[in-house]
Each structure stands twice: as structure tokens, then as C-alpha cells.
Amino acid sequence: MHPGTAGRTRVALSTGHEIDLPLELEFAMGGVTVPARRDRLEALLPDGLSALAVAPGLSCVTFVGIRYHRVGGRFDDTEGDGALEPYDEFAVIVPAVRNGRTDAPIAQLAGGEVGGYVHWLPVTTDASVALGREIWGYPKERADIEIDDGSQRFQCVVAEDSDDGRGRERVRLAVAPPRTRVGTDHRERTLWSYTTKDGDLLRTRAEIWGEIALGTPIGATLEVDPELRAELGCRPRPIARLSGSRVRARLHPGEPVGDV
Template sequence: MTGDADSPASSDGKTSITLSTGQTVTLPLVTEATAFGAVFQVPHPPVQKLLPEGLTPVGPTSRTAAVTLLSVKYHHIGVNGIDPYNEFAVIFPAVSGSQTSLPYVSLFDRMTSGYMWYLPVTTASAKALGVEIWGHPKVVGEITHEDEERRRCTSVEVNGEHVLTFAGRRPPSMSLKDSGYVFTVKDGVLLRGSIEIDGEMGMWPFSDKVTVTFGNHLRGSWLQQLDIGGRTIARVSVDGRVVFGQGQPVQAV
């Protein structure tokens, strides 16, 4: 089957999907990556307006929302024919209508989980992987990571326009296992895909060791209007195995 998130599972619980680019993907998809991110407090109303029906933003208070900027370098993709690539995720932490949300408690439990709003990647095969299986809002662009010791600086350009430059110091980490989820919309259906992480993970609250500079690209300009500021709710990092499960329908949107 080609690009079909509803492909039947085999007897071992795995699902095989063939992309339009020719690669066959087996779900759950096992990858290896290093990621550095930061979570910022932003106003609630503009975030609520862009979320699909059925989702509610999660923030440090009941009247605020949050945005997570996540710089990712994939070292291995468990698919023949898809080489390692870079990506940059903009995620709005959120819960579905059936979930409960408590300020701060829910946010710290879901900092890298939520609604995937924007996801530039560096290759066409990486775009097909995300769009055709989960409905990720992937676009192909230029993403460069400069790593020096614990510091990473990431620059993102799409269609020749500067989206943003994101830089900061990764927090101290330890070996952990964790799980999360991501909401996407595919063919008019809201999906919730599972994420399992096994590796070195770090989190450091309330830090000013992150800088964000926005460009003239439409997405960068929109994010700049959120007035993110220079202080984070938290810095986060991951270095290890990241496993993506098949998206499950939440509701029609």
C-alpha cells in the first residue's frame, strides 16, 4: 500500500507502508537522533485559534499556552533508502478533549508532546515519510546544525527565506525511558501518534541560555508576533532511540 496510515497490521503487530518515493516503512519506526529544544510561554488566544477542533493548549497557567522549538538531527532512520536528515519542529503542547489538563503539571509532562504546527526537513524522502504516514506539516528547506560541546546553533531557511536561528546549551542529562505523542491532521482526521524515547535525556527549568532570532519567512514572522522573549520555561534534550507509532484517529475535523 502507498502512503496509507490505515494499512492493516501483520501478525507481529507491525504495519508496512510504501511511500510515493518508493521506500517501504515498517511501523513502529525506529530512529536514532539528537535533539535540543526549549519551551516558551506564549499567549493563549492565538494558539487556540490555530489548533484543530478538539485540542486545547497546555501552558504554565490556565490563561497561557506554550510553544516548543525543537532542533533535531537524525543519525539513523530505520528505512532502506532514507538517509539521515535534519529537521526543526514547532510544537504547541496540547491535550485532546478527553484528556484533563493542569497548569504546569500537564506542561512539564508534555513539553515535547502536542500539536505539530510546522516541520521543515532537509530531504524529499524525509518529507514523504512524515506527510504520507502521519500528515506531518513537513516542508523541505535548508537546516544547519552547528554543535560545539553542549551548545547547538540551528539555522532554518525555507524557499530561500530565513525562518529563524535557534541556539542554546543542552541541559545535563541521564539515561531514561519516556513516552509522548504528537497530534497531526491527515485527510481531515485528527491523529494521535505515539513516541517512545530511550536514551540520554535532560531537562532544565527556567533558563535564559537560549536565543531565538526570527526571519522574514511567514512562519517566522508569525512566531515573532507571539513575543516569545529570552527566558524559557525549560530547556530539553534527547540523545538516543526514538520510536514513532502509527497515528490513531482522535476525531474528524
């Protein structure tokens, strides 16, 4: 690891790739949030985090498909390529609160910090596995992911990685974009993700902006295989959807949370 330019740090991966941090990304995405049993999610979280309470005994989990158009490089370099080949990704994220172990949603939000714990993160390239695991501790693994990010819908299918291309299907997600621009958010947002790396709980800041639509579950469907559904204790009926066709993000290095 050595200093880059303008406050950036260059990091070499085991694959031989070099990236600059913060990492700049461009992508399209589609996702849904579904209800889930809070006790099941609590069992998946590391010490220091508690599943976000939305009702007694109930929490939620978010499924998001992502098609990266650019990974690394700089936004102002319109001619250059990213540091890594673009890839597809699927994230299972548990909304969680730090210092928020209470069953009362309002009290939990008042006393804690909300972020998303990344439980599962299949991707389509070896370089992206190294990128996520070596820098942030993201639980990345290779899988077969097919994404259709056309104008009429965003669809993502995740299957187990296999040589014959016929792996068992794990998740199928489809999200229709909003019919109008009402509800589309162009503001810059700061989101926090949580991972564990070398026994430490890490918190990572992501600055995100672009055309991001949040709304009702109309036009969204989700199918989850029984094993994953039982693990998460989730119901496959969406309660909210999100989509974005032109999104940018700046992902910062993770920071150890420390004793919580």
C-alpha cells in the same frame, strides 16, 4: 501496505522508499520552550484540542531542532543502514490537551490528555517530506536547515528553501548542554503527538529513551522572525531547555482520535 516481520508493517512511500512501522529512529536534538498567547495558539489548533494553560491567557510553544543519524531499520541491526537517508528537521510544537477546554491549568490536566500538536515541521529532503505527510499528516516542507550538534552547543538555523541558498532566516536556536549529568534523564518516556490527516485528528505514540537533559533556560537562546512570532503570539525568551546527544525513538502509526 503489507505485514512486515515481528509485528511490523511495511509501507511504500510515493518516493519509492519502503519503511517498517513502528519506525525506529536515532538522533541528536536541542530545543526550548517559550511563553505564548493562548488565544493565538487556540486559533491554530484543530477541533478537539486546547492549548495547554500555564497562566491566565498564557500558554507555551516548543521549538526543537533534530539531526537524525538513522531513519528506519532496526536498533539491533548494527551493520545495516536506515530505510531513508538521514536528514535534519525543525519542529514547532504546541503543547495541547484533548478534552481540556478550561482556563484552569490543574483542572485542564486532571480532565485531559496532554500531547504536542505539530504546527510546522520543515525538513531537508523530499523523502522525509513524503514520510511525514503520507503516513502521519505531519506538516513537513522543504527548508534550508543548518545544524551544529557539537559537544559545546546544539545550534539550529532554519531559512526558507531557495535555489541560491540565501533564503530568509526564520529561526535561530542555540542550546548549551548541561555542565554535569545532573538532570539528565535515561528513563523511557512515552510522548503523544497530534496531527490532522484527511480531515481526521490523529494521535501518534512515540517511545523515547536515551540521554535527555531537561532544565532551566540558562545557555539557551532563540531568535524568531516577526511573522512567525506574530502567528504564534510567542515571546522569544526561553523558560526551559532540553537537549539530547544520543536519543532513540520508536514512532508508531497514528490512530484517529474520533469524536472528542
